Amino acid sequence: MSYTTVESDDGMDSSIHYESPGADSIGNGCRSKGKGNVLKKGPWSSTEDGILINYVKKHGEGNWNAVQSHTSLARCGKSCRLRWANHLRPNLKKGAFSQEEEQLIVEMHAQMGNKWARMAEHLPGRTDNEIKNYWNTRIKRRQRAGLPLYPSEIHDGDLQWSEEYTKSNIIRVDRRRHQDFLQLGNLKANDLWEELNFASSRLPGASDPSDLVACHMLRNGASSSRYESYMPPILPSPTTLRDSGYRFPMCSSNIKQEFQSPEHFQNTAQQTNPRSCSISPCDVDRPPYRSQHPFDMIPNSHTFTDGMFPT
């Protein structure tokens, strides 16, 4: 689905507003070059697009703040960069994500968290903004449905991604990592065992990280605001990984394999019938335009009766 912004080539879109001259160095991070230009905001007109395209053809990408001084474009550098990167640069793919792309996004998100720009590097023609928008709408949908974010199907692939990702030294400790799941990721081995055990007892067949999360929520009270967003786990700290002895906590299949020791695990989780712990059937209403989405409906996924987590 697509729609076009109502705009006129003279740029006088009714929704467009202008920055005050004195506001160019505060607030939005855009700084004019002191020409007294009033920087325009809001949707871009085709005229502006043309100006920017011509500028890039002439001067190349980068030095975006110079666009103002070299052209009649009254846009800040950031706005130009964003417009170029997300809409004007060549080889951009438009339209719905293919199933392969969707699967790749899910897999990468399982590894990277909200690293949209990094994900975009692996999806030629797609922008971080597109991926982010896609993911956020997907999050909402799945949240409403009470479904886990990561289908079990992706877990095998995750490990490969993990290794590749680690090798390429992409992983960096991010101060803004999701605290909620960092907490889960930082569970000590014993705690993790406990969670697994608890999950096994409460959710026969619980075998993936979503189970763990749900289980953790059950134990700690899902009404906690910490879980309201139900964001996915990201890599725990290397120390935690080393200490706990597991390589990749979000890969359910590997959780079982990596935790080979305790016999009670064998007596519980591994005896269970995998993927058979539906508490209630979930009937997710999906928008027609994503009718083939491979992940929105997960057979035997663990959902609660009302589609939400218990409070």
Add this chain to the structure above:
DNA sequence: AAGCAGGTCAACCGCCTAAGG
């Protein structure tokens, strides 16, 4: 047909980092 709710998407905002002086 009108109103409403939810979905989609473009663009902005604020923060961060690296580079350069």
Add this chain to the structure above:
DNA sequence: CCCTTAGGCGGTTGACCTGCT
């Protein structure tokens, strides 16, 4: 070092679209 600047990134917002009642 410290400051300034440019660019990058993730989160958020708001306009518009679509489907349902």
